[in-house]
Amino acid sequence: MDIKKINQQLVPEKTETWQGRSEWFFNRKYTDTYEEYYEGPYKRAEVYQKRLLEQLIKADTRVENLLEFGCGTTRFTRWWQEIGIQATGGDISPFMLSQALHRFDGELVMADSHYLPFKDHTFNAVAFITTFEYYKDPIQVLREAARVGKYGIIMGMMNRNTPKLIRRRTQQAFGKNQFYNTATFYTPNKLKKLIEQALHGRDYTIRWHCTGLPKWFPVQQWDYPLGDFFGMYIQFKDVV
Known part of the structure; x- marks a missing residue:
């Protein structure tokens, strides 16, 4: 099945902006080739990212299902399904979801992460994998995730504390990488401060690890805030 050809028949090249700005995930020039990045340049990185995320979420044995928002x-x-966690996908991009329909046999929803169309505690957890960086109101998104995800929130983030930040911003300045034009890069500490503000009054713990270290480095995961990618799990303790 030629997914790219099907998408060309179903959806236009671009659609409306979101959050008052142009976003790469509303442009098929980028969304049609999204999977190719993971099959090519990011293949090795993906292995370590998934390993880290599995370690974080499996430590909370209550999590049997989740909503991944910004699922693309x-x-x-x-992959959540592969490790035994029932997953539902959500995204605001019709271009991403038009591909998801042909790749995923689970449930999908099109919506805005700032206003999740689910009742309280619908899912055991909510996941954001390299999508939280694009939200203009991250406090609102965190509060919505905490409302819908009963036991926790798992996040995979592009780390600001990486030598590649210079490369990212240089590419952006010369118009060579549209993926980062509207991205806000967080460090673990910066993200924890946002969480504290968003979840004031909640009882929770946070676990995190970094990966995305050079191939020659003796370890590929550690608990220092340096590396291209970090995973963080917010585990709620005030629910049973």
Whole structure:
């Protein structure tokens, strides 16, 4: 099945902006080739990212299902199923979801992460994998995730504390990488401060690890805030 050809028949090249700005995931020039990045340049990185995320979420044995928002083509949504966690995908991009429909046999929803169309505690957890960086109101998104995800929130983030930040911003300045134009890069500490503000009054713990270290480095995961990628799990303790 030629997914790209099907998408060309179903959806236009671009659609409306979101959050008052142009976003790469509303442009098929980028969304049609999204999976190719993971099959090519990011293949090795994906292995370590998934290993780290599995370690974090499996430590909370209460989590049997989750909602992944900003699921895109369901690259990670499909993987949650592989490790025994029932997953539902959500995204605001019709271009991403048009591909997801052909790649994922689970449930999908099109919506805005700032206003999740689910009742309280619908899912055991909510996941954001390299999508939280694009939200203009991250406090609102965290509060919505905490409302819908009963036991926790798992996040996979592009780390600001990485030598590659210079490369990212240089590419952006010369118009060579549209993926980062509207991205806000967080450090673990910066993200924890946002969480504290958003979840004031909640009882929770936070676990995190970094990965995305050079191939020659003796370890590929550690608990220092340096590396291209970090995973963080917010575990709620005030629910049973």
